[in-house]
Amino acid sequence: MLKAGKVPPELLKSSVYPYVGKLRKEVLVHSGFGEDCSIIDFGDSVAVLSTDPITGADIHSSHLAVYVSCNDVAACGAEPIGILVTLLLPIGSNESLLKELMKEINEAANKVGIEILGGHSEITSAVSKSIISTTAIGITGKDKFVTSSGAKPGDAIIVTKTLGLEGSAILASDFEEFLIKKLPRETIEKAKNFIEKISVVDDGIIASKVGVSAMHDITEGGLLGACYEVAEASGVGVEIYQDLLPILPETQDICKAFGINPLGLISSGSMFICTPFADEVIAALNESKIDAAVIGKVTSQEQGKFIVSSGKKCPIVPFERDELYNAIEKVHNQL
Structure with a gap:
């Protein structure tokens, strides 16, 4: 049985990365161990995308949900421009909770300087506490993006x-x-x-x-x-x-x-x-x-x-x- 936390590296390599669909020529950085972002070719520029849920925190989950995905995009040397937000709320949640979460997400987004582009919100019995997942989108020049896989001896x-x-x-x-x-x-x-x-x-x-x-x-x-x-x-x-x-x-x-x-x-x-x-x-x-x-x-x-x-x-x-x-x-x- 798997324990709480990220899926271990050996399982990612054996049970996740072999199943990533048809590889597209427009994708410059594909799914892979150690890479938190996908990078897509758009001519002179590239789009950098990353997604993350917040599961380990309660009080600061809204703020963290914005920061963590935008941080991944910035690790590629790209400027985040917006996020998509998925909110899964437990049965019994009320409007005040929804509003408070969105106000906090909005506050963090303003600090980072990004737009909330859309997403999905749902009340579901599948969760026992609020789960927030964000997908960040950033942009940079085609010759300027950075990956996790470029480290060189001597650095x-x-x-x-x-x-x-x-x-x-x-x-x-x-x-x-x-x-x-x-x-x-x-x-x-x-x-x-x-x-x-x-x-x-x-x-x-x-x-x-x-x-x-x-x-x-x-x-x-x-x-x-x-x-x-x-x-x-x-x-x-x-x-x-x-x-x-x-x-x-x-x-x-x-x-x-x-x-x-x-x-x-x-x-x-x-x-x-x-x-x-x-x-x-x-x-x-x-x-x-x-x-x-x-x-x-x-x-x-x-x-x-x-x-x-x-x-x-x-x-x-x-x-x-x-x-x-x-x-x-x-x-x-x-x-």
Whole structure:
């Protein structure tokens, strides 16, 4: 039986990617492991599309639904222009819930600068809580798009902001009663506000203009998942240095309270960037008040995937599921 969370890589390869219909010549980037977007040829420009549901969060689900799909589009160096929204509400929902969700989606869309293009809304017994799924559409030049599969040996690996922002915000907001017994209220309130840092649209667009080989929004699976996906998609190795990883004290405290590893925690708000122009990319990001740091390098496939801690190399293996689900399960088991 499959556990909650993303379908594991080996099952995607065996049970999903062999069944993607007829490949079209207009599609420049097809479905594949590590690629969150499809890219379609429209002459001088390309359309970049990505879709994502929000299932692990309750309080911030509307905002996250907008950010996560737009972040994927920005990871391709494209400017998001709009989203399609699917709302599935449980039986017993009322108009006020529908209106509140749409107001929150509208607020996030205005912050990103995109239009809500349409979608579908339904009340159904198939769900026990509201499920929001968005499909983002972006545009960029045909010679400017970026993929997850372009990393090259010798590239520096950069991450923006700090790791675990999304996971920290979700856990602080949805499980405040659990955390208040373990952490100061100030820590919890700071973590709640991480929701304001979830967008990486600017991160992706700025970095792509300077010059990057590959980018990936660090979402479910956390940093280790992103490392693995980019390395597999690009056919390269990676070496990450533990002591260079930016993790805020609030995230460290929350992860300790739940007994989870921040490197496997969903981390929307941080972009994973591979580039031969590390200094220039960091300078451009810093100029726009976006923190960024080199955390490792891309190596050859033969050199493998490792994280280096205290001089010791440990193989990078993606978590069976995101640590967010392990945290949620621990709370529910205590109820």
